[in-house]
Amino acid sequence: MSRPRPARLAPLDLLGLGLMGVRTRPARAILSGLGIAIGIATMIVVTGIPASSQAALLQQLTALGTNTLQAMAVPEDGRPAQLPEEAVSMVRRIRPVTAASAVGNTHTLVRRSDRIDPDDGSGLTVLATQLDLLPVINARIRVGTWLNPATAQFPTVVLGSVAATRLGITDLPPDQARPQVMIANRRFTVVGILTTTDLSPDIDRSVLVGWEAARTELRFDGHPTVIYLKCAESEIDAVRGVLPETVSPERPGRVMITRPSDALAAKQATENSFSVLFLALAAVALIVGGIGVANTMVVSVLERRGEIGLRRALGATRGQIRGQFLTESVVLATAGGLAGTALGLLATIGYATWQGWPLVVPAQSAGAGVVGAIVVGVLAGLYPCVRASRLTPTQALAAG
Template identity: 45%
Template sequence: MISRVRAADLLPLATISMRSRPLRAVLSTLGIAIGIAAIVGVLGITRSSQADLLARIDRLGTNLLTVVNGHTVDGEEAQLPARAATGIARTEGVQRVTATADLARVPVFRTDRIPAYRTGGIDVRATDPSLRDTLDGQVATGVFLNEATTRYPVVVLGHDAATQLGINRVDAGTRVWLGEHWFTVAGVLRPFELAPEIDRAALIGLSVAAEYFGFDGHPTRLYVRTDTARTTLVAGMLARAANPAEPNSVSVSRPSDALASRLLVADSVTSLLLGLGAIALLVGGVGIANVMVISMLERRTEIGLRRALGAARRHIAVQFLSESLLLSLLGGAAGAVLGTAATYAVATSRGWQTLVPMAGVWAGLTAAFVIGAAAGLYPAVRAARLNPTDALRTS
């Protein structure tokens, strides 16, 4: 008569060691759980972060370009022509353009009692009222410059500049000491994610910049909004449009590329962390294999007795292999739950949309199954090959 093992008996047999030594079973699955949690958590957090970043790029737009003065062939700083904005505005595909000029050595203070050398890192930039529309910016309090206020000592502060000066609201008496002159603060801007230089700047009109500080009309930075579908093509034409005589001395960039590059950095970090997760899985597999070998040596008497009572070698092998697979899958399931929980926690705290990659969960569970099978194969084969007489004699 052929000996058989019912499927209903396989689970109790496979869990004998786990039930008798629960702490060892928990510790043996810990490596698998950590590895799977790392894989699921890293993929989930990365996907959630990338989705948020892509949404921010879509919201801010990829059609903003900046044109700045570069350097001549002699290495000296070049100067943009006074009519650079006019040339750019005539370029096909350009929707809006605004010129700004950085006014060097013009300090900004809250009062006139602060020494001139303590500039605080606030820049003064001359611009016109179209800047807010070109950058798609918003005013946090007060109003932005208009055609009237650009002719008078009126200033609008960037978010960081206002914070540094201690100004969080605007009224009729709010003033700053700008370049040895009192300027009335008309408004404070919200942060510009694609133009951080505006956040730390005090903005004044072109006319008052020429009157008070001798501004010669040459811009240092231009912001250009283009037709989104033609942004790349327009970017290639802006240097010549801004300075036809010396296009090589003009630098053109797209601020959204800085945000997009963070996706590549995130991918690199993800690959590194996934590698660490894979190492944790491997260590967990070795731990399970070690536990199974010890379990096999401790249960030689049981194996010998079962063989003497008619259990076939395949039954012994299936028992130990099932135990190894069960340990690994339990660790994989615990890791998937921990990784998902970590993803939800981080995404919720950052205000991101939570994205748990099911492909990563299934890949982790599959890896746990394969590792469990590999870890249990040698102990199962060795247990099956034990001679029942030798096993009973050495017990």
């Protein structure tokens, strides 16, 4: 006569057994769930808050011009450095380039008045400028206005921040006549002053004249000296490689291209260091949470040996005992994971809002909060559930 096979527990019955330990010991269940919740919340916080801080930092680095290059002419045989007149339009045809502008050296001196020594230019440069220069170099007007299609054709200038200080023109009161400076014995009216330009300090020491006014008033030849351009950051190395031939097909060797700014290297290093930090801190948080659940489950097995012996005596199999304690472990970890994910998200949102950072919560971190809790629950419950299933009815009842 064959022995009857033990009945298999339905998933809902197994879940009920797993929840029984949680219901009978709610305080311990809450403390155990709190341990894993703190671990998962830590994982969310240590990824979300640094990611938001990183986003704010990268915005500042990008403002310095990590997607900007400069092409400039190299003097040769004592001749002035200059680029072809059509160089800017050629640069704009490069597919990844999003904006390009230029300035040209007029090789003239600027003076505060005609009483200053004609050979004293205060160390400043007079540059012819194209009207779309400001957005390309991330420059802004501090006072006054920028050149427009009308004023760019007349003797008007915009001063860089250093140039304004050296010429003694630091403000443009609206109720007073605009000051004038002398360039090549011609008077030019100051219509604006720039803020300090972090990306292009040479602009700070320059007096900017409209391209057409420079041609008519200063005999400017129309050849740009420096070309500024913006392009897709991921394509910056490729653009840099083709710029010399594009700017000056006949003499590419006379074109010097600036390397990507140091801010770009700092940005890339920041991304790498933050990624390593995220992984390390998240791993520590999960390990701490898993240890808490494992400890709770081991103690639960020791305290419930009488219950285990009774169930074994009534016919429960080792597999059913393993399933009960493994389910309880997963339930505790999952509940803690859900609570920890919610807590971590709230903490990240609150801190990022308080700091004024852009809110960045890695989606993988939020999803990994719950999935990781389930995995941790399984791993933490393996030893306790195997230990419980190995207890014979007599051993369990005697110990209980």
